Amino acid sequence: MEELQNEATRCLNCKTMPCHKACPLGNDIPSFIKAVKEGNLEEAYKILTKTTVLGAICGRVCPHFKQCMGSCVRGIKSEPINIGKLEAFVFDNALEKGYKLEKNSKLLGKKVAVIGGGPSGLTCSAFLAMNGAKVTIYEKQSKLGGITMYGIPDFRLPREVIEKTVNNILSLGIETKCNQELGKDYSLDEITKKYDAVYLSFGANVSAKMNIPGEDLNGVFGGNELLETGKHPDYRGKIVAVSGGGNVAMDAARTIKRMGAKKVYVIYRRAREQMPAEDYEVEEAMKEGVKFLFQNNILKILGNEKVEKLECIKTALVQREGETRLSPVNIEGSNYTIDMDYVVMAVGSKANKDVVEKTGLETTKYGNIKVDQKYMTSKEGVFAGGDLIGTKATVAWAARSGRNAAEEIMKYLI
Ligand SMILES: Cc1cc2nc3c(=O)[nH]c(=O)nc-3n(C[C@H](O)[C@H](O)[C@H](O)COP(=O)(O)OP(=O)(O)OC[C@H]3O[C@@H](n4cnc5c(N)ncnc54)[C@H](O)[C@@H]3O)c2cc1C
Structure with missing residues (x-):
């Protein structure tokens, strides 16, 4: 508690409330942090539940650096306030103590x-x-x-x-x-x-396809489905490629590595800076032994009935008119093949x-x-x-x- 109160004390309580503006839920972040600072956790919970009921979850998994923490003024010269940790703490405490959500009867009978x-x-x-x-x-x-x-x-x-x-x-x-x-x-x-x-x-939560040759071979899976059903093949001693660069790619790659795969490659068409996944997730995945092939693209999945190899190509990044982020372009002649046992598609959800x-x-x-x-x-x-x-x-x-x-x-x- 003391550590979190100290963290809350670092909050500058900015009048312009950039953190609140950057929160998709519009949480009143400065006010809840003030309540934490004053040791009033029930009040902090009441403030947050005006806009959210998922604080224990959001505090843990929101992409905070792209949202509230990314706009924290403290973050300009030092570390931003750890808003996610404070939010999770307020909710964990409330759930532990059994604080209830408040009710009124506007819609009675509906x-x-x-x-x-x-x-x-x-x-x-x-x-x-x-x-x-x-x-x-x-x-x-x-x-x-x-x-x-x-x-x-x-x-x-x-x-x-x-x-x-x-x-x-x-x-x-x-x-x-x-x-x-x-x-x-x-x-x-x-x-x-x-x-x-x-x-x-x-x-x-249905995995999108890359629409490349070989996608219907045995051993090609959708990342969303693997994670939703938990029905995985036996990865022990196998080489697995995960195509994509977002949450699904990171979660699939890390899960598969933990399940004993010999090698897990994340193959991503753009550079690390363009990855939709949070930087800390990429960092964690790397520490766990996941290999990243940035600026690489899968062209074909090769094999007889089941996945045996991938044909990949290297990419260059170009700025196209009217596009907000750099676009990958295949570099002619840079094709190569790589042995593979399984391929996981994590290139989008529909x-x-x-x-x-x-x-x-x-x-x-x-x-x-x-x-x-x-x-x-x-x-x-x-x-x-x-x-x-x-x-x-x-x-x-x-x-x-x-x-x-x-x-x-x-x-x-x-
Ligand atoms: C692997 C993965 C990791 C992610 N990581 C993050 C993250 O770290 N941070 C983050 O902010 N977002 C993350 N996301 C995105 C986030 O989880 C989703 O945007 C969010 O869950 C969407 O909420 P939803 O309620 O719209 O849909 P869902 O969470 O998909 O919930 C839909 C619900 O409807 C049910 N359902 C489906 N079909 C039917 C049916 N026919 N009849 C009845 N019920 C049905 C499902 O079982 C499910 O319970 C991640 C997504 C994935 C796939």
């Missing part, structure tokens, strides 16, 4: 179904339930939490933290129907008939096409569910948010759209 219990669905449910709605979460898995539970590995986010967060949210009186999959166990039409409003938040099609809702050109400014889909009373509508794929942005949608659902129902 029934809302939430399909998908990840960060977005949980946040939407919590803000609706805090306002008195009777919420039921339908979830295809046996546990709630979404990718935080079935994706982000335990070594980054302990399962206990997710379970306590979920239980605290459910203690608002939210009903859950787990092992209930939209499109299989029930249809959207059936659900809309039973509820006053519906919030769709079933995510976008929504489940079958389930989306079965809803009959309008979609965007990227296959996400289309919503208007009020988070309403093409069907009256059916709202959507989180990764499913293509928000920036982070926990905090998914939660933000859940909270925004809850506000819009509230306006719709009152």
Whole structure:
């Protein structure tokens, strides 16, 4: 506690609040830090729960250096305030002590179904339930939490933290129907008939493909699916390539290395500075023995039935007009082959096409569910948010759209 209070004391309490502006959830960071400084952890929790119910998770996995901590004025000349650690501490303490989320009765008597219990669905449910709605979460898995539970590995986010967060949210009186999959166990039409409003938040956790020759060989996997299902091949003594440079690539590579692979390569088309993954994650992966092939691209996966080799090529980075980041261009003649046993695709995530099609809702050109400014889909009373509508794929942005949608659902129902 003393160490954290000392950290809080370093906060300059800037009038312009750049940290608050950089937080996707708009958390009142200076005020909660002030409360921590004064030793009032319950007050700090109350301040944070005006905007978030996922502090124990966000405090651990948000890309803080791209958000709040990246804009901390202290960080200009020295280390930024460790906002993530302070937020997690405030929530851990609250969950330990059993502080409850506050309720009112604005939506009393209104029934809302939430399909998908990840960060977005949980946040939407919590803000609706805090306002008195009777919420039921339908979830295809046996546990709630979404990718935080079935994706982000335990070594980054302990399962206990997710379970306590979920239980605290459910203690608002939210009903859950787990092992209930939209499109299989029930249809959207059936659900809309039973509820006053519906919030769709079933995510976008299907691995995108590179569309290169050999991608259908045995031994090629999607990173999202491996991490979601936990169904891995035996990597012991094998060489594995992970294609991509974001969270999924880092989590897959580190998990596979820990599972005994002889060599794990992360193959990324751009340079380290352009990687979407947090720098500390890359650092950790390197320490754990993962090898990085920056500015390399996979051209073909070679093999007879199963993966045997990769044909790769080196890339140069060029600035193209109208593009914000450098584009990789293959360097002619720099092709080479490398022995390989397994390939993991971590080059992007998309929504489940079958389930989306079965809803009959309008979609965007990227296959996400289309919503208007009020988070309403093409069907009256059916709202959507989180990764499913293509928000920036982070926990905090998914939660933000859940909270925004809850506000819009509230306006719709009152
Ligand atoms: C491996 C990995 C690591 C990541 N690491 C980070 C990180 O460190 N920091 C960060 O901020 N973000 C990270 N992200 C991104 C972040 O996890 C997502 O942006 C966020 O979880 C999206 O929340 P969501 O609620 O929209 O969707 P999800 O978390 O995907 O939740 C969707 C829920 O819907 C359920 N569902 C799916 N289909 C159905 C159906 N048909 N019927 C009923 N329920 C269904 C799912 O089981 C799931 O519980 C990571 C993503 C991945 C894949």
